[in-house]
Every structure is written in structure tokens, then in C-alpha cells.
Amino acid sequence: MTDFITRFAPSPTGPLHLGHAYSALLAHDMARAAGGKYLLRIEDIDRTRSRPEWEEQIYDDLTWLGITWDEAPTRQSDRLSVYKKTLRALWGRGLLFPCSCTRRDITAAASAPQEGTEPAFGPDGLIYPGTCRARTDRSQSFPEGEALRLDMQDALSTANQSEFCYTEQSSGQDETLCSPARNFVQEVGDIVLSRRDFLGSYHLSVVLDDAAQGISHVVRGKDIQPATQIHVLLQNLLGLPTPIYHHHRLIRDENGKRLAKRDDARAIATYRAEGRTPDDIRRMVGL
Template sequence: MVTPTFRFAPSPNGDLHLGHAYSALFTNRSARKAGGRTLLRIEDIDFIRCRSEYVRNAIEDLSWLGVVWEGEPRLQSRHMPDYRAALDQLAAMGLLYPCFASRQEIREAIAGRPDWPNDPDGQPLYPGLHKHLSRAEREAFRASGIPHALRLDMERALSQVNGPITFTEAGMGPDAETGPLEADPAAWGDVILGRKDIGVSYHIAVVVDDALQEVTHVTRGQDLFYATAIHRLLQILLNLPEPRYHHHGLISDETGRKLSKSAGDRSLRSLRAAGVSAQEIRSALGFDEET
């Protein structure tokens, strides 16, 4: 019998706040109700923004909060070969292409096009620059030393899939949707899977890790609901198992804005320093039954 396996996976680019606390406690409670286990994954592939002190702080804050996990935390930065192997597999299938375009070049390509479509995150879809370069042109760009990203040829990738792409949503999507849902990866266009700066993207790393860690249930915030379409497509292309998904609501401030590290929202560490107890935080977040 397969043990229900959940994971909490923060990124150490700042200290954890109440939104992280809610997600961690929600995951822990969901695992207990399912008779399963919780794993802790530290998503630190972004070496530009992630810091080792934030890793230590996150582990300390979660322990103080009463979050329980099994085994040692998995640090993504120690498993880059796993993600590169997945990229190599997609490249061998002819599904990736190098993009040498800068952000400025992309902006200029869609300038004056107010009707240009956006992806679910509100960012303009990639306009296809460098998608159809000849081999000689690509080699010339490489020889010049211009860094490049690796993009997924979405049209070609979808041609490899038979039938609709679906996922099981046990929680509540932004439109209050539950149950078996149809995913729409095409809404994201030719997404980046290999970043110029750090080599791999969140999308490729998360699906590889979920498979390697035998994660059966993914609990995370609604802000990642639409990214599930990309993840399900990659799972199909890479022949990886499909977990169940549960996207929970987000913790917001008094204006309705979701909490974030970049906005400087108050961290768990600062609340601890101010004398707030772990039980007070759990109660405020609706986890009174947690001990």
C-alpha cells in the first residue's frame, strides 16, 4: 500500500511569514488526516536570491511552529544533475530550443500591440523570437557568448499528448473549481524550462522532485493553481507519476494583497522576537487543534 506523501517546499529567499506558516500547517494536517507523512523540501535552486541563513531560519521557524516532517530536508541545490537530466530528455525529444533574446528585445517585439495575449500570471506571451533560427544562426549566437534560456516548444509538446490533459483538484481553485479538471498548458506559451542565470526553472525542478520523493499529494497556495497545467504536461512528457492537488486559499493583509517576502511582510522570526507564541499563530490561522 502506498503511503500518502505530502511536502512543504519553501524557497529560502527571505524569512518565512504567516502565509508560509498557514501552508506548512495545512500540509501537516492534511498528511495526518490521510494517515500519511510530510516531507520538507528547500527549493533553493535560485542561488542568486537564496541564502543559507534563510535555510537555517526556515527549519528553525518551522520546528518552533510545531510542523513535523520525516527525514532530512531535501535541498534542491544538491540535486541539479537530476533536473539537467530531465532537460536533456526533453531536448532529445526535440521539444526544447535556445532563446537568446533579452527581456528588452521581447518587450520591443510586442510594443504597440495592446491586444497581445498574456499568460495566467499576467505576463505577455513569448512572441517567438529565435524560435525558428537555423542551426548556423544558433551556433553563431552561442559563439558570441550571449547567454540563452531553453524554452519548451509548446505546440510540439502538446502534439506528443493523446487526449486532454487533466488533474485532480481536491481543494478549491480560484474559480471555486474542484474534482477532475482540464488543464491548459497552451495558455503559458513557450515557457522557460532552462533559465539563463541558474540553469533550470522551478517548473522542471518541482515535477522531478515530486516524482523522486514519491509525493502523492501536492498542497500549495492558489497562486500556483494555473501552473499545474505546465506540471501535468511535463509529467506526461517525462513519464512521471501524477499526484493529487489541493490548492488552498492565501493569507492576505488588510488590503487583500497576499503576503510576500519581497513586500517586506512581517516574518515569523520578527513575531517570535515580539513575544508571539507558536500557539497564538496556530490559533490565528485556524489550527487550534494542532499541538
């Protein structure tokens, strides 16, 4: 049995850039060094933005970089029934509530706090003010086609843990990082687990997909690290194992800004067209 299984999980919503190259290469190098497995997952749950041509470009760019994967790629769009089954189970446990608030509603509520306080931000941006939490009878049937949020207070009561911990592995060293349960309501809030325009959310799908693929080591950027406490909580609620995490540095531009998919000048395909080599890309990202 392979002890080390990791993955690269891009979204086909634009071209891969140098930041993606670094993450994909680092995870691939770690898997090969450990004699483990490297898997590819296409995170196309957002069908409004995902495009087949971008998915094909992902395969093309990764192959050009010399990256190979050990199983056929999986797609989130093929796992919608799993997400829905899990959402129904959480609804049946009374842990979800439907939310009709728009981003504008949440911004307006958060921008009018009690005097002397500032709007609170968490891993998902502005922390939800709880507007819809008490509006629905949760004994009713599962609501179809509505945004669903996790009732954080009820989730914490169900989990019944004082803290949520995971192992962060960096430079070969293991460090146990813990988030106190008492902070989740104020610092995380009632997170979205399914959206009105597409089934599921990043938090729900990544937890379910990592468990389904048997991922032992999650290699991803430091920008995702604040969300890891959410994932550990969901793993606890769903009876899933918690992988080891490695949150790596981010590749930034000359102004220190994190690269985005809209930055075509740093797209892998652009460098390929200019005649750069995979070794050039490795040097550019510090590998």
C-alpha cells in the same frame, strides 16, 4: 506503504511569513490526519538569491511552529544533474529551443501587437511571442549556458492528448479539472525550462522533485494553480505520475494584497520576537 505523502517546499530567499506558516501547517495537519508522511524540500535552485542563513531560519521557524518532517530535507541544488539530464533528453526529442530574448525584448514584442488586440498573459506572465523559435537548428549539440524554452506546439503534438487533467481536492471533495490542449499555445506559450543564470526552472524542478519524492498530494497556494496545467503536460512528456492537488486560499494583508517575503512585519520571526506563540500563529491564519 504510505498512501498520503505531501511536502512543504520553501525557497531560502527571505524570511517565512504568515502565508508560509499557513501552507506549512495545513500540509502538516493533513499528512498527520491521514497517517501519512510530511517532507521538506528546500527550493534553492536560484543560487543568486538563496542564502544559507535563510535556510537555517526555515528550519528554526518550522520547528518552533511544531512541524516535524519524516525524512532528511532535500535541496534542489543537490539535484542539478537530474535537471540537466532531463533537459538533454527533451533537447534530443526536439522539444526545446535556446532563447536569447531579454525580458525587455519580450515586453517590447508583446506591447506591439496587431492593432485592436491586447498583450496576452499566461501563468508565466507575458506570453512569449516566439522570436527565437525558428532560429536554431535543433539537430546541433545541446547548448550549454543558454536559456531553453519548451516548443509548446511540438510538445502538444508529442503528448497527443486533447486535454490535460488533474484531481483537485478541496474540503474532502475530488474535482477533475481539465485544460484543453488547443488553448496551450495561445494561453501558455513557450515556457522557460532552464534559465541562463541557473540550471532548470520552477516548472521543471517541481515536477521532477515531486516525482522523486513520491508526492501523492501537493498542497500549495491558489496563486500556483494556473501553472498546474503546465505541470500535468510535463508529467505526460516525462512519463511521470500526476499527484492530487490541493490549492488553498492565500493569506492576505488588510488591503487584500498577498503577502510577500519583503513584508518583514508579518514574518514568523517577528511574531516570535514579540512573544507570540505557535497557537497565536494558528489563530492568525485561521487554523
